[in-house]
Amino acid sequence: MAEFIMPALGADMEAGTLIAWLKKPGDMVKRGEIIAEIDTDKGIIEVECFTSGTIEKLLIEPGDKVPVGTAMAIIREAGEKTPEAPGTSEQSPPTRPQRIKISPLARKMAEDLNVDITTITGTGPGGRITSDDIEHLARSIEKTPEQSRADKSSRMRQAIAAAMERSKREIPHYYLSTTIDMTRAINWLAQENLKRSIEDRLLYGVLLIKAVALALRQFPEFNGYWKDGRSVRAESIHIGTAISLRGGGLIAPALQDADKLSLTDLMSRFRDLVERTRSGSLRSSELTDPTITITSLGDQGVETVFGIIYPPQVAIIGFGKVVERPWVVEGRPGVCKVMTATLSADHRVSDGHRGALYLAAVDALLQAPETL
């Protein structure tokens, strides 16, 4: 038997609330299949199963808020026999987390009002939380829908704060920057987009993502994690892309296997990822998979951005705005489109020398956009 546990969807996540099960006991599940929706500080996330088998038992009910690592369901893996009848097994049942006693109406009211039921002492039979308890609390708090949205935004702010505080406390960052001549890439892109329908056109940001991903093949020390006091290189290249949310805050879900995707596929995935990030329908693997992050503030007019590493990752790449500048190419002055690229990296894992070579590799790739 395998336990399906509440996953940690980021370094900053401590607990999540089950919104709905998408499977029931007896259903077959495949590894990677979405089996639950969980409400987190990053919105409602579709959570994938990490093993294949049959749902044996669901341990958590919709509305329950449980800590990361809590067993939520039992899955009978392929090849395992159906368990013996209750009472005949020597195996002790899985530990069920402390359930909060609450009526369905009260649970719905609490969800609507964004009230944390773990903070309420129920006045019903056996300490059960009743709709009166929720009403009483709601009256005392007098939350408006705007305040509820503000609460959600505040929770995301706190989550970001926790991750960034941890990063600055634990990770000895070093920072490098370089100016990249983007003239060739921008001109190539303009010509390439002439051949494409409007839906297939590429944004220059996709060239940046692909260049970052391909350069990581040469410098794998920047693609991975710092775990248990040592550097762990990732086997795949999953680029976390910092996406701002319109209500404030940001999420950096993964473009998985970005180095293997064509520019067309990468653009299509990127569009889809941005749309789902902003509409709140990400999958759990997209939050847990990033092996490095890219942040870009060029659209906001910023020329240089030095990112803060998202732990346990070990590097973040920053891109600024493409601007026209006087520039000397092969001894001849002219006007070029240039962009500042930065690397913030974990000094426990890499040194500035390798970081400089990595940025040079990204630059070199962008000078040959047709090969990306």
Added chain:
Amino acid sequence: MNRDEIKTSVLNRLARIAPEIDPSQIDPDADLRRQIDLDSMDYLNLMIALSKQFKIDIPETDYPKLATLNGCVDYLSSIIL
């Protein structure tokens, strides 16, 4: 379809991308991207949506003509009216 209806269509598209905006507060001559904080992806999605709705091609080289609300209305009107 007249200019007012085109303007309404553009505003509806913008509202889908940026639901928090108040259409009445949009300065029709100010840059849309800066005014309502559209990034490259938002802007591309706006172009795709307008292209689909009005069944026209919008070359990338024409994007600067659609930088403002009035620019969008002028551009679309010149093609479909």
